[in-house]
Amino acid sequence: MNYNLNNTDKTEQKSTSGKRLLKLLAYIKAEHKDLLRAFCIMIVSQSLTLTAPFVIGYTIDHYVQSKQFSGILLCSGILLGMYLVNFGFSYWQSLMMGGVGQRMLYNLRNAVFVKLQELPIAFFNQNKTGDLISRINNDTDKMNQFFSQSLVQFASGIMSMTGAGIFLLCINVKLGVATLLPGFMLLVFTRLISPLVKSKNAANMKSTGGLSAEIQESLSNFKVIIAFNRRDYFRKRFDQANQQSYRTAVSAGLFNNIFTPVFSFCSQMAMLAVLVYGIYLISVGQFTVGLLISYLSYSNHFYNPIRQLAALWTNFQMAMAGWDRISQILELESDLKVIPAGPAKENAPLISFNNVNFRYPGSKDILRNVSFNMERGKTYALVGPTGGGKTTTASLIARLYDPTAGEVMLNGRDIRSYTPEERATQIGFILQEPFLFSGTIQENIIYGNARYAEYTTAQLEEVIAKAGLDTLLERFEEGLATKVVSGNDGISLGQKQLIAFMRAVLRDPDLLVLDEATANIDTVTEQQLEAVLQKLPAHTTRVIIAHRLNTIENADEIFFVNNGEIARAGSFSHAMNMLLHHERSS
Ligand SMILES: Nc1ncnc2c1ncn2[C@@H]1O[C@H](COP(=O)(O)OP(=O)(O)OP(=O)(O)O)[C@@H](O)[C@H]1O
Numbered sequence: 198m199n200y201n202l203n204n205t206d207k208t209e210q211k212s213t214s215g216k217r218l219l220k221l222l223a224y225i226k227a228e229h230k231d232l233l234r235a236f237c238i239m240i241v242s243q244s245l246t247l248t249a250p251f252v253i254g255y256t257i258d259h260y261v262q263s264k265q266f267s268g269i270l271l272c273s274g275i276l277l278g279m280y281l282v283n284f285g286f287s288y289w290q291s292l293m294m295g296g297v298g299q300r301m302l303y304n305l306r307n308a309v310f311v312k313l314q315e316l317p318i319a320f321f322n323q324n325k326t327g328d329l330i331s332r333i334n335n336d337t338d339k340m341n342q343f344f345s346q347s348l349v350q351f352a353s354g355i356m357s358m359t360g361a362g363i364f365l366l367c368i369n370v371k372l373g374v375a376t377l378l379p380g381f382m383l384l385v386f387t388r389l390i391s392p393l394v395k396s397k398n399a400a401n402m403k404s405t406g407g408l409s410a411e412i413q414e415s416l417s418n419f420k421v422i423i424a425f426n427r428r429d430y431f432r433k434r435f436d437q438a439n440q441q442s443y444r445t446a447v448s449a450g451l452f453n454n455i456f457t458p459v460f461s462f463c464s465q466m467a468m469l470a471v472l473v474y475g476i477y478l479i480s481v482g483q484f485t486v487g488l489l490i491s492y493l494s495y496s497n498h499f500y501n502p503i504r505q506l507a508a509l510w511t512n513f514q515m516a517m518a519g520w521d522r523i524s525q526i527l528e529l530e531s532d533l534k535v536i537p538a539g540p541a542k543e544n545a546p547l548i549s550f551n552n553v554n555f556r557y558p559g560s561k562d563i564l565r566n567v568s569f570n571m572e573r574g575k576t577y578a579l580v581g582p583t584g585g586g587k588t589t590t591a592s593l594i595a596r597l598y599d600p601t602a603g604e605v606m607l608n609g610r611d612i613r614s615y616t617p618e619e620r621a622t623q624i625g626f627i628l629q630e631p632f633l634f635s636g637t638i639q640e641n642i643i644y645g646n647a648r649y650a651e652y653t654t655a656q657l658e659e660v661i662a663k664a665g666l667d668t669l670l671e672r673f674e675e676g677l678a679t680k681v682v683s684g685n686d687g688i689s690l691g692q693k694q695l696i697a698f699m700r701a702v703l704r705d706p707d708l709l710v711l712d713e714a715t716a717n718i719d720t721v722t723e724q725q726l727e728a729v730l731q732k733l734p735a736h737t738t739r740v741i742i743a744h745r746l747n748t749i750e751n752a753d754e755i756f757f758v759n760n761g762e763i764a765r766a767g768s769f770s771h772a773m774n775m776l777l778h779h780e781r782s783s
Contacts, residue, residue, distance in 0.1 A: 199558065200320040202525050203328065203403065217524045218517075224305055228297045235293045239353050242286040245279045247360040247498060252276055254491030261487075291349055298344035305523070306337055312526055317533045318597045319558070327410030332526065335405055336519035343516035347509045354502030354509065361498035368488060368495075372478065375470045376496055379463035380503060386459060391514060394452045399518040401445040404438070406522075411438040453514075456507035464500035471496050533599060538614035545609025546570040547708060547738050548594055550763075553603035555593060563589045565761035566603070573707070576730075576739040578749035580772050581758035587742045588629070590758055591710045594740065595626050608707075621645065625706035627714040630690070631697030638670075639677035642700045649703065654678070664702055665732045668725045669695045691718045698726060702733070709733070710740045727751070 225232065252272055260268030313329070343351075362380075366373035415422060415431045422431055471492055478484035548571040555564040563586045571577055579587040592598055593605055596612050605612045607623065615623070633641050639657060643649045649657055654677050661667055672695060673679040681688055681696070694714055701709060709730075718726065730739060743749050755766040757775045766772035 199323070200316070200529060201323040202332075202522075203324075203406075217521060220524060220527070221520055224301050224308075225297075227304070228301060231293050231297050235290050235297070235349075236352070238286050238290040238293070239356055242283050242290060243353060243356045243360055245283045245286075246357065247364060247495075249276060249279055250491045250494035250498070251364070252279075253494065254485075254487040256487075257490055258485050258487030290353075294349040294352075298341070298348055301344055302337060302341050305340065306333065309333055309337070309523055309526055312529070315531055316529060317531050318592075319532075320529065323558070325406075325410035325413070327408075327413030328406035329526075330413065331402075331406040331409035332522050335409075336402055336522045339402075339512075339519035340516045340523070343509075343512045347512045350505055351509045351513065354506050357502045358499050358506075361495045364495045365492070365499065368492060369478070369484065372471065372474055372484075372492065375474050376467050376492075376499070378470075379466045380499065383460060383463045383503065387456070387510065390452070390455070391510075394449075394511065394514045395518050397445070397449040397452045398515045399521060401442070401449040402518055402522055404442040404445045408435075408438045408442045411435050453511040456510055457504070460500075460504050460507040464504060467496055467500055468493070533596065534613070535616050536611065536613045538610055542606075542609035545606065547573045547608060549606040549609075550593070551604045551606065553593065553600045553605060555589060555598065555600050562761050564593075564600075564763070567761075567763045568603075569756065569763055569765075571708075571738055571740065573738055574736050575753040576741065576751065578752035578755045578772075579740065579742045579758050579763075580744075580749065580755060580766065580776060582776070585759040586761070586763075587758045588712055590763065591626070591712050591740060591742060594708070594710060595624050596620055622704070623707045625701035625704050625709045627694070627697045627701050627709075627711045629713045631693045631714075633681045633688070633693055633696060635682050636680075637677060638673060638679045638681060638696055638699075641681055641696055642677070642703060644700065646700075646704050660703065661699065665729045666699045666702060669699055669722070669729070672722070691722070694718060695722070695726075698729075702729060705734070705737075707736065708738045708740065710742075712742045713744065714741075 252275060256269060256272040259265075260272065310333070313333075358380075362373075362377060365376050411434060415435065422428060471489075475484060475489045475492060479486065479489060550567050550569050553564055553567045554562060556562045567590075579590060581587055589598075593600060596605070596615075599613065607615060607620075612620070634644065639654060643652070643657070649660065652660070657677060658667070658670075661670055670676055672692065695718070698711075698714060714726075733739070741749055741752060749755060749772075750769055752769075755769065755772040757764045757766040757772060764775075766775055
């Protein structure tokens with residue numbers, strides 16, 4: 198399945214934009230009560246704002262020209278009252294909408310994170326971490342900017358325009374049409390140019406994602422860069438990504454900034470129309486000075502929000518481009534679905550591969566029509582040349598991927614019918630590069646292990662001793678309280694493997710897969726690990742992938758994995774011969 202977020206069909210993206218917008222509404226729907234309240238407040242607040250010019254015009258026509266100061270004072274008092282009420286309402290409404298925006302974003306970020314955790318390994322193979330981080334941080338922030346800051350202005354701007362438009366048409370239809378005409382042209386212009394603005398912003402976000410991926414890659418590989426003195430090479434790559442980001446940002450900026458001058462020009466044209474046509478109507482006695490002043494004020498109430506909307510529209514386009522990139526993740530479905538369980542075969546081996554084929558997207562066949570069984574309580578070794586397919590085979594055993602053809606059975610049942618939780622309790626996996634979290638060894642060991650989650654340090658030490666793991670724990674001066682910092686060098690790779698080993702063994706799995714799990718461990722410790730493996734319950738099956746052949750000497754069965762095939766190697770010496778033969782012939 199194609200999980201590459203930067204390599205999706207553009208036509209498909211375009212056609213789903215409408216649907217995506219509806220999905221965004223689903224996030225807003227949860228806030229419908231607050232939104233309704235804010236909307237009602239907005240209606241009251243805008244009604245007051247729009248009544249003010251009418252009161253001013255009325256005051257001019259009825260009290261100013263006839264110099265009735267008591268009337269002027271009364272109207273001024275009414276206006277002051279309206280402004281004060283409006284002030285309170287606007288503040289309340291901003292607070293409410295700000296909360297709505299922030300809550301919506303909180304839910305959105307959670308949804309993206311939960312989705313990322315549901316997606317299979319293939320997704321992470323096909324996408325760069327830096328780009329994903331950029332989507333979660335930068336793109337959601339674009340939405341944050343729009344929803345928490347601009348949505349209120351956006352909604353009240355549209356309301357002000359609608360109200361002012363109605364007033365303009367009600368006071369004088371012809372003058373109203375003349376005033377609104379530039380606004381209508383603006384609408385057409387915006388409609389035509391918006392897709393381009395959105396695509397320019399999407400391209401800019403994509404290159405920001407690329408830049409972020411470049412930074413992430415060079416920061417996580419800084420030791421190799423320094424050791425090989427490849428600073429220039431990475432500087433050049435960064436410069437290229439930075440230039441690309443600069444170019445797309447400039448191009449997006451050109452389009453983003455086109456709205457403001459065009460909108461200002463149209464608003465000035467509308468004012469000119471009001472003045473020329475309004476003065477003409479006064480001169481022929483069809484209009485009053487007071488009404489013209491009200492009219493000019495309403496034109497302002499119509500065109501000022503339009504000017505603001507020009508800037509807000511850009512924010513909206515950026516938010517929508519961000520939403521498209523986020524929805525790309527949210528719409529992905531894991532292809533590792535749990536299927537209904539069929540009847541389990543009686544007395545079946547723990548693991549069976551039945552005519553399994555496997556290839557990575559775009560790669561050649563890594564396994565071709567492979568069949569073998571693994572029995573309970575036995576130790577199996579997978580040997581073979583580098584890149585032969587050992588880790589891939591182990592990954593299929595743990596269902597990190599599904600075969601492209603054939604089936605993998607666990608306990609006589611298709612492995613796809615087990616939930617991830619069921620699989621995790623039955624299969625323990627120690628990877629070549631174990632991942633540890635920032636925290637103590639204790640926290641890392643009990644991770645995902647409900648049985649020991651509530652154990653005190655003393656209780657856990659007891660369990661560790663019973664499993665024969667105390668000799669490994671003694672390697673750490675502060676024992677279970679030793680601090681581990683993720684991705685940091687405070688702990689050696691070998692020590693990481695020891696912690697991962699303790700973590701896997703304490704889960705008491707039916708099957709323990711060790712992928713080069715002892716490659717960075719000294720021979721004395723390795724013997725201690727071997728002793729722990731021997732002490733595992735009799736039903737535990739072990740699968741060991743190792744290049745150091747002494748590690749697999751005690752295996753019950755050795756499989757030679759190479760060139761799409763998995764062959765039984767028979768004895769240890771036969772496996773050695775196969776390896777030597779392969780080395781000579783390659
Ligand atoms: N995520 C991936 N995407 C595409 N190809 C991959 C991926 N992982 C591995 N491969 C390819 O699959 C083949 C088998 O790799 P695998 O890691 O299973 O070999 P291995 O026998 O475990 O090697 P090693 O002894 O070096 O660990 C290799 O040619 C490798 O390039």
